Amino acid sequence: MKEKIEIIQSDITKQNVDAIVNAANTSLLGGGGVDGAIHRAAGSELLEETRRLGGCPTGEARVSKGYRLPARWVIHTVGPVWRGGHSRERELLASCYKNSLKAAVDIGARSIAFPSISTGAYGFPLEEATQIALTETMRFLASDKTIEKVVFVCFGDRATEVYKKALLRLA
Ligand code: AR6
Numbered sequence: 001m002k003e004k005i006e007i008i009q010s011d012i013t014k015q016n017v018d019a020i021v022n023a024a025n026t027s028l029l030g031g032g033g034v035d036g037a038i039h040r041a042a043g044s045e046l047l048e049e050t051r052r053l054g055g056c057p058t059g060e061a062r063v064s065k066g067y068r069l070p071a072r073w074v075i076h077t078v079g080p081v082w083r084g085g086h087s088r089e090r091e092l093l094a095s096c097y098k099n100s101l102k103a104a105v106d107i108g109a110r111s112i113a114f115p116s117i118s119t120g121a122y123g124f125p126l127e128e129a130t131q132i133a134l135t136e137t138m139r140f141l142a143s144d145k146t147i148e149k150v151v152f153v154c155f156g157d158r159a160t161e162v163y164k165k166a167l168l169r170l171a
Contacts, residue, residue, distance in 0.1 A: 001141040005134070005150050007167060009160040012153040013041035018109035019073040020066070021100045023117045026055050026078050028062065034115045034155070038074060042067040050076065059095035061103045073107055075100045079118030082125070090132060093118055097136035105146050113151040116159055126159060130166045138170065 012020050012034060022038045025031050028050040030039040039046055049064045053076075056062045061077040077100045080092040096117050104112045114133065118124035137150050154160040 001138050002170060004141055004148060005137065005167060007152045007154060007163045009154045012113055012115050013037050013069060015113040015151060015153060016070045017111040017113045017151060018071065019075050019104050020071040020113045021115065022074050022076045023115050024076040024078050026057060028053050028056050028076055033120045042069045059092040061099040063103050063107055073109060075103045077117060079122050082123040089124065093124060093129060093132050094136045097133055098140060101140045101147065105144060110147060111149040112147065113153050115153055126162050130162050134166055134170055
């Protein structure tokens with residue numbers, strides 16, 4: 001399974017994969033960070049569609065088209081806001097990865113790119129978030145045959161280093 005995982009330092013809006021994941025908020029109406037970048041790159045039709053989706057609870061995922069993005073689909077998921085670690089943050093972040101991968105299988109995507117959900121504006125500690133991202137993905141890939149490639153797109157040197165080290169440590 002590990003061979004299906006790739007870690008790169010890049011901008012997720014440039015990824016040539018079937019689906020990219022957006023770290024959205026519950027309104028699905030756009031925002032800053034990776035969400036803002038995805039909406040800008042996809043164009044205004046994305047907002048027209050996400051407006052019709054009617055929001056998304058934390059930990060769940062919703063699918064839209066990718067419009068002007070190279071990716072055909074955008075899977076919008078809502079990470080937890082870090083509140084110190086006693087508000088089910090870990091469980092909710094794990095659900096984001098699990099539900100996004102499930103959504104990818106449902107739409108027939110074979111390749112998917114993730115940003116580091118919740119580690120920007122939502123303040124989730126990067127090391128722990130990385131561990132959850134990789135563990136959940138490996139668990140999913142162990143019982144799935146359709147996803148061929150999962151790319152973790154890191155924004156900046158620190159995230160790239162943390163992800164690469166964490167992947168090396170995985171059995
Ligand atoms: N490509 C890949 N990663 C990126 C990009 C990019 N173009 N831009 C930022 N990142 P954040 P969150 C990284 O804040 O913490 C929004 O306003 C960034 O360095 O985008 O889940 C939403 O609307 C960080 O590591 O998402 C929500 O309100 C990671 O993406 C809220 O922020 C996530 O940072 C969600 O907060």
